Amino acid sequence: MFKTAHDASSPDNPNYDKYKDLLSDGWFGYKVDNSDEQYANFRDNLPILVAVICAYLPLSHLFRQYFVPVSPLKSPLQPLYRTYFFLAFSIFYLYFMYGNSLFKILTIVSINFLIAKLGGASKWMPAATWTFNIVILFLNEAYAGYVFADLHKSLAWLDANTGVNNRWDINFNFTMLRLVSFNLDYYWALRQTPEQLKEEKDKTQLTDKERVATPSFVEDYIFLNYLAYSLYAPLYVAGPIMTFNDFVSQLRYPKHVPGKTLLKWVGRLAFSLLTMEFTMHCMHMVAISKRQAWDGNPILQICMIGLFNLVLIWLKLMIIWRFFRLWALLDGxxxxxxxxxxxxxxxxxxxxxxxxxxxxxxxxxxxxxxPLGGTRNASYNIWVVFTFVAVWHDINLKLLAWGWLISLFILPEIIAGKIFSKKKASLETCWGNWPHYRHLCAVGAVGNIMLMMIANLVGFCIGVEGVKLMLGDLFSSFYGWMVMSICFCAIFVCAQLQFEVREDEKRRGIFLNC
Known part of the structure; x- marks a missing residue:
């Protein structure tokens, strides 16, 4: 598989001239494919980000040592002192990143806070929150982050300073999730029943799930804490996403992150970065996909271009998310x-x-x-969920097609899970007692994997036309059918191995629920 993808990237490939201008000089005389804008932005700015972290962490820990009490802040009257430092640094950091566009961010964030405070426990508040934030997503896309001069000619001078990253609106999608989180967490906190208010918990011992679900003190839903959470520098650019309840809980009742865990994450991140560099030098999947440079390639090469495109998307996102998560972990x-x-x-x-x-x-x-009904309405609300996911990622037809394909492809799994249930049928007709039940599941797994690959290839790699070409070649020749048959057998074996990985996790007490 690796050799096939490498051969598709070789200078000897007839399609090489179509995309070679997208390649850059790399290590040891190799060309490197740094044409993925998202990862290129991260990779090129990595030294600056490391310098920012090296400046941030000593200041953060000094502030924590001298200004934050050691004992947990159990009373709502005790302010969350670290929010002062978080907010001060975040303002400086975001101004460096986005320049005067920081004023646009602060305006949107402030309006969302006003919706929360004016709406309070009213039933219209969640609807207003969702409407406002989804409209902002569309406006950000339509006006490309807005221009001050369009508001008034006297503001044109503000457009001169856009910081090191002039597309603040791209990263704002993550901020939008935090804005919704604050408003809805506040709404649910205000609508607690008297029984819930009387229930006492030791909040210093809450699990990860309980920190999310347990409302904070009503006094915590203030503008200072809201801004510190919405603009928290380590997680601002790419997440991971924390809820407001979780964020405040960790400030009131700090978690201890062992040094061994931090060292492990540093090592894993470094290994992932080196793996990405090796892959970018050995195969040029992104550049090939951008120029659709696969004319005349064997169908197996086209399949591997699609597969390794997905692998590279996974790897780049894992690196970016783990980098910023590690920054937050080092910050406690x-x-x-x-x-x-x-x-x-x-x-x-x-x-x-x-x-x-x-x-x-x-x-x-x-x-x-x-809120839409959970598993009771799963067959219906997945369409709402994946439509939102597609729009949140980017407002274009290709991603909408991806979202709807995912919704469509999930339905067979839901239906098959009900028909061939391992547990719910009577003992006489229980599918789990059938000797070949595992193999039946593996056949279903092959179908799932192929459908997921098709959907993700449409949304993030080769698009609708590329997938049409690939499927046409697969099903229009004897060689294509042979490749499909071999792929089916290979994925069938992989599914069996994945089943055993899950069983081994259960034996070791690891339950990832996926």
């Missing part, structure tokens, strides 16, 4: 881990979305899926 804030499985260690569409961008998945479950 534990955000959820986003990538908890390798992209090719998934056989369930539902499980895939629990392990890919997990913090976003948890956010969706809390603020969209459960």
């Amino acid at each position: 804030i534990e955000a959820p881990e986003n990538m908890i499985r390798c992209v090719i260690n998934n056989y369930s569409a539902l499980g895939f979305w629990r392990s890919w961008h997990k913090s976003f998945n948890l956010w969706i479950i809390r603020y969209i899926y459960v």
Whole structure:
């Protein structure tokens, strides 16, 4: 598989001239494919980000040592002292990043806070929150982050300073999730029943799930804490996403992050970065996909271009998310881990979305899926969920097609899970007692994997036309059918291995629920 993808990237390939201008000089005389704008932006600015972290962490820990009490802040009357430092540094950091566009960010954030405070426990507040934030997503896209001169000619001078990253609106999608989190957490805190208010918990011993679900003190939902949470520098650019309740809980009742855990994360991040560099030098999947440079390639090469495109997307996102999560961990804030499985260690569409961008998945479950009825209406609300996910990523037809394909492809798994249930059928007709039940599941897993690959290739790699070409070549020749048959057998074996990985996790007491 690796050799096939490498051969597709070789200078001897007839399509090489179509994309070679996208390649850069790399290590040891190799060309490197740094044409993915998202990862290139991270990779090129990595030295600056490391310098920022080296300046931030000593200041943060000195502030914590001299100004923050050692004991947990159990009373609502005790202010969260670290928010003063977080907010001060974040303002400086975001001005460096986005220049005068910081004023646009602060304006949107402030309006959202006013919606929360004016609405309070009123039923219209969640609707107003969702309407405002979704409208902002569309306006950001339509006006490309806005121009001060369009508001008034006298403000044109503000457009001269856009910082080191002039597209503040791209990263604002993550901020939008925090704005919704604050407003809805505040809404639910105000609507607690008397029984819930009387219930006493030792909040210093809350689990990760309890920190999210347990409302903070009403006194914590103030503008200072809201700004510190919304603009928190380590997680601002790319997440992972934390809820407001979780963030405040960790400030009131700090978690101890062992030094061994931090060293492990540094090592894993360094290994991932080196793996990415090796892959970018050995195969040029992104550049090939951008120029659709696969004319005349064997169908197996086209399939590997698509597959390794997905692998590279997984790897780049894992690196970016782990980098910023490590920054937060070093600061004493534990955000959820986003990538908890390798992209090719998934056989369930539902499980895939629990392990890919997990913090976003948890956010969706809390603020969209459960309010829409959860599993009771799963066949219906997944369409709402994935339409929102597509629009949140980017407002274009390709991603909408991806979102709807995912919704469509999840349905067979939901239906098959009900028909061939391992547990719910009577003992006489229980599918779990059938000797070949595992192999039946593996056949279903092959179908799931292929459908997920098709959907993600449409949304993030080769687009609708590329997928049409690939499927046309697969099903229009004997060689294509042979490749499909071999792929089916290979994925069938991989599914069996994935089943055993899950069983081994259970034996070791690890339950990832995906």
